[in-house]
Amino acid sequence: EVQLVQSGAEVKKPGESLKISCKGSGYSFTSYWIGWVRQMPGKGLEWMGIIYPGDSDTRYSPSFQGQVTISADKSISTAYLQWSSLKASDTAMYYCARLNRGGDIDYWGQGTLVTVSS
Amino acid sequence: QSALTQPASVSGSPGQSITISCTGTSSDVGGYNYVSWYQQHPGKAPKLMIYEVSNRPSGVSNRFSGSKSGNTASLTISGLQAEDEADYYCSSYTSSSTLRVFGGGTKLTVL
Numbered sequence: 001e002v003q004l005v006q007s008g009a010e011v012k013k014p015g016e017s018l019k020i021s022c023k024g025s026g027y028s029f030t031s032y033w034i035g036w037v038r039q040m041p042g043k044g045l046e047w048m049g050i051i052y053p054g055d056s057d058t059r060y061s062p063s064f065q066g067q068v069t070i071s072a073d074k075s076i077s078t079a080y081l082q083w084s085s086l087k088a089s090d091t092a093m094y095y096c097a098r099l100n101r102g103g104d105i106d107y108w109g110q111g112t113l114v115t116v117s118s
Numbered sequence: 119q120s121a122l123t124q125p126a127s128v129s130g131s132p133g134q135s136i137t138i139s140c141t142g143t144s145s146d147v148g149g150y151n152y153v154s155w156y157q158q159h160p161g162k163a164p165k166l167m168i169y170e171v172s173n174r175p176s177g178v179s180n181r182f183s184g185s186k187s188g189n190t191a192s193l194t195i196s197g198l199q200a201e202d203e204a205d206y207y208c209s210s211y212t213s214s215s216t217l218r219v220f221g222g223g224t225k226l227t228v229l
Binding site for chain 1: 152154156163164165166169170175207209211215216217218219220221222223
């Protein structure tokens with residue numbers, strides 16, 4: 001069974017750093033793109049970027065380029081999303097997701113809620 | 119502003135059929151057969167309902183169907199049930215980005 005299990009909810013202050021994780025299981029982690037999707041409170045879905053764990057090829061949405069870093073450690077089948085300096089506007093639910101061969105998301109993680117507040 | 123345009127809300131009574139539209143351009147919806155639809159219940163992760171315009175993943179009810187005409191894709195839900203009440207998002211391949219684009223989402227209310 002394909003599963004993507006994300007790390008737990010985080011409460012941070014503005015300016016702090018953060019790294020959240022997404023562990024894949026039940027499939028060949030290095031053979032599928034993993035994406036990160038943001039959903040701000042009461043809002044829609046936004047693509048942040050994708051990574052191919054097999055060779056760490058990474059693509060970012062222009063809106064998120066330079067704002068976050070996406071990485072993966074294929075030895076432990078885990079992808080990461082990190083911030084060096086959080087802002088209140090980063091408060092959102094973040095989903096990791098697996099892309100199928102056609103580029104559609106076929107599996108989603110359960111989401112990680114990030115709250116940034118002073 | 120989302121790249122793909124969806125109605126903010128639609129509604130229907132149990133047993134009826136409803137259709138949600140997703141309008142793009144020839145650079146995305148109209149140019150490629152890579153449109154997908156996702157269902158999201160409150161507090162839950164989205165779920166893939168339709169991929170490549172009209173294909174249903176295993177386990178998705180055949181009450182859900184997808185189609186496309188020109189630059190507009192559509193999701194039709196027949197025999198509406200209370201459990202179908204959720205937000206629905208379309209997504210499409212686009213030639214202007216390496217990433218897919220989402221629609222703004224449509225809230226389906228079952229009356």
